[in-house]
Amino acid sequence: MSDSAPSPTPRVAVILLAGGRGRRAGFTQPKQLEPLGGKPVLRWCLDAFAAHPAISAGVLVAGDDVVAATGGLPAGWLAAAPGAERQQSVASGLAALASWDDANIVLVHDSARPGVTAAVIDRLLAALDAAEAAIPTLPVPDTLVREIEGKAGDIVDRAALARVQTPQAFGLGTLRRAHAAAAGETATDDAQLVRRIGVPVATVAGDARLHKLTYAEDSGILSGLLGTEKSMRTAVGMGYDVHRLVAGKPLWIGGLEIAHSHGLEGHSDADVALHALTDAILGALADGDIGTHFQPSDPEWRGAASWRFLEFAGRRVAQAGGRIAHLDLTIIAEAPKIGPYRDAMRAHIAEILALSPARISVKATTTERLGFTGRREGIAAQAIATLQLPEI
Template structure:
């Protein structure tokens, strides 16, 4: 099952730009990071999303390059150029994805930078049995309709009413055909992709979203979001350490990379000291036990398991409390093998799991100058630290 995320960022955002300086709202900076960058990273961190494509305005190539630099964790493909309307931009994005033929596509507005991993998962899960699904919030306010004179003409019943949000998920083939059909008939008044799906006869399921998934629309939205990000996130630091001894074998796993060697590391899983130390460092930032607590070596389920699974679980736990991983740093203590040539591959794997660019993943190595068990070539050890930003407890 291949899943693509299509992020629509071709709009001009005039309501936001009019009071917030130059540039469309999707490139505005909140909490030190561009709105679009946050949207990209939300999907890059999700383990089920395979590709991310952004639809941009023809005039925004330079802005996009700055926002996309280091983002996407290797999932970001070449951007598509948008059309004269959101509907036209989505179709161009879908056409750009068509050669890769994804099974599912999640269409998301770039101006929603706070979409959660949970919401993305719920939309994907709904597509197991439905043709389409959209994130939405139930209407809780009393609704009124007014006439031309500004006076209330009626109170609208809110039962069964939902506020449509994004992402909106679809099976790829039916939604691109629906978009193509609407374009051929010159129907361009649809306000979202779910409306096109409804017009094409596709059943659309509702997935309840979080109120945090706000849409940045005005200059005031940008200011409030920036204040909230600055005020409510606090840094946490965690450390981890792991060691494994050598046994008979012909390779070791370090940082998720298989490296030929005269021995292998002994352990219940694949004995990857790098990922084990890093997993503990991440768990430490949120006070959530250690790797042995969540994946006990006494459980046969984890015999020979790839340690990437442990790292993915730690990252998921951080995301679920609204946390964001800032950077990680690892030191390998070993006489051999040398890891310099394997550093880029380690950074790529860790970056894919954690949603981090290579410049936020430090990997270093040192020998013990012949001293101790490492110096005697009896095993390998690794130390790791991680910085994570989590919602402040007093807010």
């Protein structure tokens, strides 16, 4: 019988990366703060790790705005500032664990994967009994081809391929050595850095629920995977706006500045198109109108860009757990001609609301020289918004 004392059970910490802004997703806020099933995506990760009995601490690597929006960090957690790149953010998390011994364990996870399960964590920790690093993977179910100039080329053998997920598990000392040896070299995940120093990386079964929120469409996929889908109802709202044309002002329509002899008069930039869209969305939400939320008497909004109003309306839809299904905008003007700008307007509106341009219709018409628009005294816009909202 050995007289040596048993080795202490390693402690487990998490480095949770939430420093990205999610520009590919096109959201109006950091994607880790997007609502999913009644709480932010980031909160799903925090709650899952806090509930696992083996995890005793964590580091949330995020900007101050994201940290403030978490609703509070779990016991034993602290925050660290993110770097410009993912690798620098992980290094920031490692620095926050400077007091931890190399013999302990660290999990590194991307907060854009909210479907963390205890089973995956258990499989990763079990793999570290015999390895210094472990990652969850999924098989590739689709046929893969090389695409060359828009044409399908040779088939790629998928038998030896796998999709890599997070969290990834490492001996803390191993990950520290890998980052120290990187010397400025970049990698898309930490397992790559560990392999570069000659350490084998074990694989364990991943989970489809660890799907990554990359594009706006992924929200619907994650809702289905995580069982957060609710019965939805269709809501329709209508918006209308008109502004007088005056000399000596820039003309803003649909978020674009258009060269013209006159511009629109108003407290903000007087963009009739975005105002009509904003009112249509707020109408479908039964949430007042622009004047309710942005009072004309408030000097804060003097000369304000109208995309801020539209972005606000889109955010109200997300906060209600809904989505914008379609927008139909009609601009009524004798001049200038809207046709040359139509596609650019659709693209700009889509960017503001993180939608596909395919969900946005922009049309223009005249009043055959009748009325104030026909006399070129002003420009008007009408909009209809169709939303999908949770049943009340």
